[in-house]
Amino acid sequence: MELNGKIAVVTGAALGIGKAITEILLKNGAKVALLDVNETAGKSLKEALDKQYGQERTLFLNCNVESEEQIKAAFQKTADNFGGIDILCNNAGILNETTWEKTVSINLVGVIRGTYLALEHMSKLSGGRGGVIVNTASMAGLGPLLSCPVYTATKHGVIGFTRAMAAASTASGYGVRFNALCPGFVQTDLFTTIPSKLGQFSHLADATEKLAEKFGILTVSEVAESLLELVTDETKNGEAFLVFPQGKKYVTFPSFSS
Numbered sequence: 212m213e214l215n216g217k218i219a220v221v222t223g224a225a226l227g228i229g230k231a232i233t234e235i236l237l238k239n240g241a242k243v244a245l246l247d248v249n250e251t252a253g254k255s256l257k258e259a260l261d262k263q264y265g266q267e268r269t270l271f272l273n274c275n276v277e278s279e280e281q282i283k284a285a286f287q288k289t290a291d292n293f294g295g296i297d298i299l300c301n302n303a304g305i306l307n308e309t310t311w312e313k314t315v316s317i318n319l320v321g322v323i324r325g326t327y328l329a330l331e332h333m334s335k336l337s338g339g340r341g342g343v344i345v346n347t348a349s350m351a352g353l354g355p356l357l358s359c360p361v362y363t364a365t366k367h368g369v370i371g372f373t374r375a376m377a378a379a380s381t382a383s384g385y386g387v388r389f390n391a392l393c394p395g396f397v398q399t400d401l402f403t404t405i406p407s408k409l410g411q412f413s414h415l416a417d418a419t420e421k422l423a424e425k426f427g428i429l430t431v432s433e434v435a436e437s438l439l440e441l442v443t444d445e446t447k448n449g450e451a452f453l454v455f456p457q458g459k460k461y462v463t464f465p466s467f468s469s
């Protein structure tokens with residue numbers, strides 16, 4: 212997919228991985244709608260991006276992915292402002308085992324909600340022009356993280372949902388590719404605040420730190436480069452792209468067909 216002129220929506224765009232995704236999409240020619248619940252950070256980033264790319268290339272929309280109404284409005288404003296949606300990065304996510312219902316609401320339900328609402332704009336069956344949806348999962352979506360079982364569950368769910376949607380899209384003719392981005396540990400606010408977010412599993416913070424030492428820490432730019440590959444390589448559909456400092460690989464899953 213050539214990005215020049217394409218229209219992208221990034222959730223959780225104001226900080227961390229979402230900010231890096233926004234920047235690499237802009238750098239490669241896309242227009243980007245930044246959706247985030249953090250209005251201060253979002254407006255500040257928009258101001259900085261206006262100076263670098265001009266005011267017309269981005270739109271910041273205060274949007275909580277837990278709200279159907281807010282996502283629906285944000286997608287409509289994006290389509291009205293830019294003329295459609297070609298790319299969706301369902302990136303917004305939290306890690307908090309004490310408020311685990313909220314973690315499920317944002318990390319999994321928010322991804323499902325964003326996907327279904329975006330298809331109303333993107334699917335060729337509803338007048339769209341197709342495109343690609345990349346869901347930010349995690350390495351914790353491929354193997355259990357002992358200190359955050361609910362976070363692990365949400366990321367496993369995101370991968371399963373993404374792969375099923377990829378198959379549904381191919382079978383239905385949506386013209387939309389679906390891929391999961393699965394980073395290891397990444398240097399962001401989410402990562403640095405982990406020790407205070409483990410709740411009843413706080414005694415396992417040291418074990419988590421040892422895992423981070425073992426697997427290493429990615430930069431947000433490294434993650435964004437992998438996102439770009441999933442967006443631009445039109446052969447990628449239904450992939451789980453595992454990214455960690457030692458390298459990256461497309462995960463193979465058990466096949467049950469005889």
Ligand SMILES: NC(=O)C1=CN([C@@H]2O[C@H](COP(=O)(O)OP(=O)(O)OC[C@H]3O[C@@H](n4cnc5c(N)ncnc54)[C@H](O)[C@@H]3O)[C@@H](O)[C@H]2O)C=CC1
Nearest residue numbers: 223226227228248249275276303304349396397399400401
């Ligand atoms: N940092 C890490 O080690 C890893 C993070 N991830 C995933 O990457 C994604 C981004 O995480 P980070 O950049 O690390 O986190 P971060 O905390 O640095 O940034 C998350 C962004 O999402 C926004 N956000 C949070 N809840 C929201 C909501 N309800 N609606 C809209 N925006 C919301 C925040 O305001 C923030 O701007 C998450 O899905 C996370 O699970 C995956 C693997 C590793």
Ligand SMILES: CC/C=C\CC(=O)/C=C/C=C\C=C\C=C\[C@@H](O)[C@@H](O)C/C=C\CCC(=O)O
Nearest residue numbers: 349350351353354355356394395396402405419
């Ligand atoms: C605590 C979460 C921190 C940040 C958010 C995030 O999504 C980061 C995930 C990073 C890595 C996840 C790794 C998961 C690994 C699982 O496969 C474990 O079951 C592996 C356990 C031990 C590995 C055995 C070994 O090789 O020593």
